[in-house]
Amino acid sequence: MTTAHGAAETAIAQIETFSSHNYHPLPVVVESGEGAWLTDVDGNRYLDFLSAYSAVNFGHSNPELVKVAVAQLAKVSITSRAVYSATFGPFVEALAKLCGKDMVLPMNTGVEAVESSLKLARKWGYEVKGVPEDRANIIVMEGNFHGRTISVISFSSDDDATGSYGPFTPGFVKVPYGDLEAIEQAMDADTVAILVEPIQGEAGVITPPPGFLPGVRELADRHGVLMIADEIQSGLGRTGSTFYCDQVGVVPDLYLLGKALGGGIVPVSAVVGNAEVLGLLKPGQHGSTFGGNPLGAAVGLAVVRMLETGELQARSRELGAYLHDRLAALVGRGVTEVRGIGLWAGVDIDPALGTGRQICERLLAHGVIAKDTHGQTVRMAPPLVITREELDLAVDALAEVLAEAGAEAGAVAVGAAIG
Structure with missing residues (x-):
């Protein structure tokens, strides 16, 4: 040692x-x-x-990313979303296109993206699917790691993450990772989403059994719920493709991105999806002072441009x-x-x-x-x-x-x- x-x-x-x-x-x-x-x-x-x-x-x-960051720091680093900024539009357009989606909700840390997706899934369940108020549930995987906020640890399997932090947020149903039958059995009329890490990183880089992610996609379609893929660690090139979902022919309803999206320079995260979900948000219903800041957007855009080449x-x-x-x-x-x-x-x-x-x-x-x-x-x-x-x-x-x-x-x- x-x-x-x-x-x-x-x-x-x-x-x-x-x-x-x-x-x-x-x-x-x-x-x-x-x-x-x-x-x-x-x-x-x-x-x-x-x-x-x-x-x-x-x-x-990284010289390219550092150059972009330094240039943006010399201009403006944060404005809040109270005004438009010059780097924000190009960033969200490029990221949406990289993901093949309509819209981007920018945040800062990975767990903020996860929390945002939980709110979006519930909002979609109530306003689009028609789930009665306060009854929405989201199916999650045992062994998951999505962050350490109170709501997220409410469905953690890790005693270190949950000890002495209760009471916990309700509305989540845990099933074994890789078990399609368990997911289907857990579904009811109030289920609004399935949240899954395509590869469970913190659990020990656990890869899914063959057919699991396509099976999750099929179940989500058949039961009318959202598939949310947390690609915060597995995405943006780590596994040999832009997203691990690409390798199994699956397109989730929502991508959760973070970590590498900030180029190792600044925290940048995002929920990326189509207008039928992200378009439900109205001014004042969700936000972040630093989310989508000019510096983060400039670096994030440079990251997307690097990934576009393959x-x-x-x-x-x-x-x-x-x-x-x-x-x-x-x-x-x-x-x-x-x-x-x-x-x-x-x-x-x-x-x-x-x-x-x-x-x-x-x-x-x-x-x-x-x-x-x-x-x-x-x-x-x-x-x-x-x-x-x-x-x-x-x-x-x-x-x-x-x-x-x-x-x-x-x-x-x-x-x-x-x-």
Whole structure:
């Protein structure tokens, strides 16, 4: 494990003293980043295999995005939606067209997009479907992660997210992820939407069983409810296509976007859908002071323009296949399973070698930043601009870490047997 020292030790002590302890960071203090690399305050360099949970899909300090952001900062950064701004129109038009939809509701963080979609789904249920007031329900998946507001954690399966925060918001029905029969059984006349992550990221990069997402689409159509796809992590190139839904031929009623939409520079999120849903909002019924701000819109437009070429999606497909081939070779050598698609992987660590957190701490000492989840899983999601050689560096580091942990575990076992 890397031990913080010098400037890092001072910074960590300051943070641990004055910041709420709602995170458990790795012991590294980042000062700068470029492409797939991060540099700490002591000058050490690390390959970033987390990408701020896919917020940095296009790399740290992406020159094109930084140029746009700096130029916009020199003009105006926020006006509120009380007036029109010059960057807002081009952004929402480009994003709507990228998604093949009519309208965009801009927000800031991913969970704001989720919360907005819940309000929209209920509003649509009451005003279009005809559900009696205060009876709308939304079907959600067990193991989901959509954020940490009170309403969103009301349907979380994570005890850490829900403990000591009740009472919770009603109106949600949880079913097992991947179970079409359970979804259908949960539906009633008051169901207004099905909310699903096409790939469950926080749960450990859990990919859906074949036919699941098309089945959700069919059920939504047949029962007259909305399909809401939370592509906040899986979207915008991460899985090898603009949206993971594209790969299974599914078009949801609402896309939820965030993270990479802000280019790793500024928080930008959005609900994207057609006028039959988003057009229901009237002035004063929903809003955000910072949502759609000129700076965010300028960066968001630049992100959309980068995705329109398809180059980053192709890069994610090609390098993702290479990454998964290399990771698959570690199964049986300290890894029990690898899941994911594109430049996104959940790597389950053999418990005999340590926890996911312990492996991430070892990786840090080898110059790689990754993040554990749910005990034994290490998530890997490098920026889409990473090279094949950089992928090799990270996978080689993982293989070396697993070998070290295995040797230590073997020595402990021998010692115990002798003793």
